[in-house]
Amino acid sequence: MTGPLLRVEGLKKHFAFTKGILFSRTLGHVKAVDDVSFDIRAGETLGLVGESGCGKTTTSRMILNLDEPTEGRILLDGEPISGLQGEALRAYRAKVQAVFQDPWSSLNPRMKVGRTIAESLIVNDWGDKAKIAARVRELLQQVGLRAEQAEQYPHEFSGGQCHALAAALASRPKLIVLDEPVSALDVSIRAQMMNLLKDIQAQDNVAYLLVAHDLATVRHMADHTVVMYLGKIVEKAPTESLFADVRHPYTRALFSAVLVAWPGRHEEEIELRGEVPSPLNPPTGCHFHTRCPYVMPRCSQQEPALREVSPGHAVACHLFDDNLTLRSGPQDRVAKGGLRS
Amino acid sequence: MAIIERPSSVEPVVQRRWSLWRAMLWPRRDSVPRRTARVPWIPIAIISVIVVMAVFAPLLAPHSPIDQTLRDKLLPPAWMLGGKDKYFLGTDAFGRDILSRLIYGARVSLLVALLALTAGGGIGLAIGILAGYVGGAVDSILMRLVDAAFTFPAILFALLLAVTMGQGLGTLVIAITLLLWAPFARVIRGEVLSLRQRDFVALAKVRGCSSLRIMVTHILPNVFNTFMVLVTLNIGVVIIAEATLSFLGAGIPPPTPTWGLMISEGRGRIADAWWVALIPGIAITLLVLSVNLFGDWLRDRLDPRLRQL
Amino acid sequence: MSDTRDTVLEVRDLHTHFFLRRGVVKAVDGVSFSLKRGEVLGLVGESGCGKSLTALSLMRLLPKGGARTIKGEVLLGGENILERTPAEMREIRGRRISMVLQDPQTSLNPVFTVGDQLREAIERRRKGASLAEIMKEAVAALRRVEIAAPEQRIGQYPHQMSGGMKQRVVGAIAISGEPEVLIADEPTTALDVTIQLQYLKLLKRLQAETGMAILFITHDFGVVGRMCDRVAVMYAGRIVECGPVKQIFEAPSHPYTRALIASVPRMTGAAGRLTTIEGQPPSLMDLPVGCRFASRCALVEQRCLDAYPGTVRIGADHTADCWKVSPS
Numbered sequence: 001m002t003g004p005l006l007r008v009e010g011l012k013k014h015f016a017f018t019k020g021i022l023f024s025r026t027l028g029h030v031k032a033v034d035d036v037s038f039d040i041r042a043g044e045t046l047g048l049v050g051e052s053g054c055g056k057t058t059t060s061r062m063i064l065n066l067d068e069p070t071e072g073r074i075l076l077d078g079e080p081i082s083g084l085q086g087e088a089l090r091a092y093r094a095k096v097q098a099v100f101q102d103p104w105s106s107l108n109p110r111m112k113v114g115r116t117i118a119e120s121l122i123v124n125d126w127g128d129k130a131k132i133a134a135r136v137r138e139l140l141q142q143v144g145l146r147a148e149q150a151e152q153y154p155h156e157f158s159g160g161q162c163h164a165l166a167a168a169l170a171s172r173p174k175l176i177v178l179d180e181p182v183s184a185l186d187v188s189i190r191a192q193m194m195n196l197l198k199d200i201q202a203q204d205n206v207a208y209l210l211v212a213h214d215l216a217t218v219r220h221m222a223d224h225t226v227v228m229y230l231g232k233i234v235e236k237a238p239t240e241s242l243f244a245d246v247r248h249p250y251t252r253a254l255f256s257a258v259l260v261a262w263p264g265r266h267e268e269e270i271e272l273r274g275e276v277p278s279p280l281n282p283p284t285g286c287h288f289h290t291r292c293p294y295v296m297p298r299c300s301q302q303e304p305a306l307r308e309v310s311p312g313h314a315v316a317c318h319l320f321d322d323n324l325t326l327r328s329g330p331q332d333r334v335a336k337g338g339l340r341s
Numbered sequence: 342m343a344i345i346e347r348p349s350s351v352e353p354v355v356q357r358r359w360s361l362w363r364a365m366l367w368p369r370r371d372s373v374p375r376r377t378a379r380v381p382w383i384p385i386a387i388i389s390v391i392v393v394m395a396v397f398a399p400l401l402a403p404h405s406p407i408d409q410t411l412r413d414k415l416l417p418p419a420w421m422l423g424g425k426d427k428y429f430l431g432t433d434a435f436g437r438d439i440l441s442r443l444i445y446g447a448r449v450s451l452l453v454a455l456l457a458l459t460a461g462g463g464i465g466l467a468i469g470i471l472a473g474y475v476g477g478a479v480d481s482i483l484m485r486l487v488d489a490a491f492t493f494p495a496i497l498f499a500l501l502l503a504v505t506m507g508q509g510l511g512t513l514v515i516a517i518t519l520l521l522w523a524p525f526a527r528v529i530r531g532e533v534l535s536l537r538q539r540d541f542v543a544l545a546k547v548r549g550c551s552s553l554r555i556m557v558t559h560i561l562p563n564v565f566n567t568f569m570v571l572v573t574l575n576i577g578v579v580i581i582a583e584a585t586l587s588f589l590g591a592g593i594p595p596p597t598p599t600w601g602l603m604i605s606e607g608r609g610r611i612a613d614a615w616w617v618a619l620i621p622g623i624a625i626t627l628l629v630l631s632v633n634l635f636g637d638w639l640r641d642r643l644d645p646r647l648r649q650l
Numbered sequence: 651m652s653d654t655r656d657t658v659l660e661v662r663d664l665h666t667h668f669f670l671r672r673g674v675v676k677a678v679d680g681v682s683f684s685l686k687r688g689e690v691l692g693l694v695g696e697s698g699c700g701k702s703l704t705a706l707s708l709m710r711l712l713p714k715g716g717a718r719t720i721k722g723e724v725l726l727g728g729e730n731i732l733e734r735t736p737a738e739m740r741e742i743r744g745r746r747i748s749m750v751l752q753d754p755q756t757s758l759n760p761v762f763t764v765g766d767q768l769r770e771a772i773e774r775r776r777k778g779a780s781l782a783e784i785m786k787e788a789v790a791a792l793r794r795v796e797i798a799a800p801e802q803r804i805g806q807y808p809h810q811m812s813g814g815m816k817q818r819v820v821g822a823i824a825i826s827g828e829p830e831v832l833i834a835d836e837p838t839t840a841l842d843v844t845i846q847l848q849y850l851k852l853l854k855r856l857q858a859e860t861g862m863a864i865l866f867i868t869h870d871f872g873v874v875g876r877m878c879d880r881v882a883v884m885y886a887g888r889i890v891e892c893g894p895v896k897q898i899f900e901a902p903s904h905p906y907t908r909a910l911i912a913s914v915p916r917m918t919g920a921a922g923r924l925t926t927i928e929g930q931p932p933s934l935m936d937l938p939v940g941c942r943f944a945s946r947c948a949l950v951e952q953r954c955l956d957a958y959p960g961t962v963r964i965g966a967d968h969t970a971d972c973w974k975v976s977p978s
Binding site: 096106123 | 539540541543545547548549550551554558559562563
């Protein structure tokens, strides 16, 4: 397996904002995702980080083929996924599954859990009833549930995402999109879930696209991390590299805000001014310039390109322009960045 | 330590006497309802009696519902002055026994209700799900149809049908079905619109389910509750509709007794022969009330979330 | 912690139970703590531990359906508010104790403007003031919570504002009565992380200005570390450890606290497997006779199962409910 399992190239999703029912006028576009590219290798985890409105959920939906991209390509094992129909689409769906944030709305409340888990097997005519039942038992065991629980309804479970995960694993997917899988869980269950996810990844060699807003979770699970803001990637790096050496001012603010659970320890606390701008009317140039503590005149005029500043580590920020030489000034603090343990 | 309230208010509420009646009459919606204590026995009994009446009418009715004995017309119920034991609930203007007409009338009323609700409810359910889930042009077109159905003068149309197709059960059921399907469609569609946003629907798609499969296995079971509520709410509507149409001559032609027809026949004589109209009226009230209470309980019972002890 | 600060709120042995047909749910089962003027006490625990219900009990806003506070005292400025009449409670709520809830979407009424909702709160305090005066105060209140262009925001509806801004409005309404105690029930859980930081800093600033005490309920240890002076850890209806934040983070005494802190993913240090806590919390209808954490505790002994440890003082201001801690 040479190439990446999943490749996203120049992905864009613009939602037209219209007015009127019969003869609708397009008033503008919400650029939810605006030129996003990354790779996921088999068996690895990519963390997609950002706050609400940054486009991470929209990106994940396009990868799940729930929305069509406006521009750009998504390739699984080198094959583009746009325009897939019928058998080909079903084959794709068997390879790419998902676990969503809210365990309570992820399952049909009127359907037994075993039936939900078996769904992708049933849809794909995978086998007869007995065979499917056996696989469901196998899956329940894999996620740490008892076989009898297949007969239970979702509300009888006391929280946790194990059943949703079992349903996602049924068709032996190569990639699972995890959209905030643990943020709705209790702290102690969160830890169990994260351990379980890592175990399963090791057992089944399944890749994860982890969409999260919690950097600590991403740190524990992701091999690579992509940080998004208002539809654009602002920083992209192997997780270790990112955590050792945070570059982009937004990422720095995010790190600062994550509230390292150690009282009395205040890393350079960056409080961002203002609100997140509306995606209908994003700021010109660099989208972050309205809130950036290191803003320069150039930032409102020109969009920064995503450039590599160290092996594998790319940043989209004018502070790192000019052939990557660092000028003196505020970015010295930025360059020295990172959280030392 | 200050004690705020005496623990005497701790024992289960049902032990209070009047709550026992309440629990029998209608099931309380606690945060955690219990099963057997809450079965609505009285409504079930009433419904059963009426169903038995309808099914075994020929065996139960003391007289023929259509035999006229003009000599015995407008006799009050047996326990009143002037009443005769032979005619337990009295007679109408043609000397027909009210009790027998009531028993046979249950047949027609229930049959019409069953058929119309099945047809109208079924059509409304299907259209509602389709419109709500598929959306877009399909939704727009279907909803315009629904709007049209609402503005339609149903009674006029029923009369038209009666004139062209002739009076009878079939015509009546078709007319009421056409009256009924639109409210179902609209309410169900609303429910489906919000269901569609739920994560499990997106996940079903992710697992490869076709739209049809999703509509049937995921959407339908989740709107069933609402559907049941609509059914129970509309039984009264159907019965009254049947009464109206029968009265106007677009329903079942006399002398076949229906409760609605009995009411309209007795309408003019409420002052002196109140039993002719009031008795079928009470029967309708009891039936509709019982069905509503039963429907509430059934809906709660069928919801797997509320089923947990 | 200066002892010269007044104790503004004291809770003694609070019991709030749900009386259901199938049994009694002992959601809050003997909770005691005190809150001094100007301090922030964190109340931490997982879902179902009883922290939100404790807050509602303090405000006497228990949900309908069998919940009752059957024992205990809540002393606000020395008087037990559990004995107050409903009319008196209405005076106390909003004026002496106030509350901020988690979801900004549902905390504000969508069909009234922000100004109207503020006016409602201010009117109670400034009876007889003219509309103009009240609206001026409303604008000032918005400015105080650092909302830009408050004169325009006054006329806006909640849906025209972002989550962070709505939460600030909720905060403005809550402090408009100048309460002595503010109860914040997970106010930042629904907010983005950078907005969360803004909000917490705002709360701290307001607290420094007004000197109010804050009871901060959360499940997030990071927030506790940033905001709180002291923290109480709740488990199965009781507080199992309570003390200064620094002490508890650096040397947690109760096994549950230790396990909880160990299971939180960190931004620094090893990024391997996380420690987890096996098992489930006990059912609140069927609580064990001994320590409630015993079934999941790594250090469990026979005496833990036989009897509840009771509150052990292990430091000047630090208590834990455990047999295995050494009293000071």
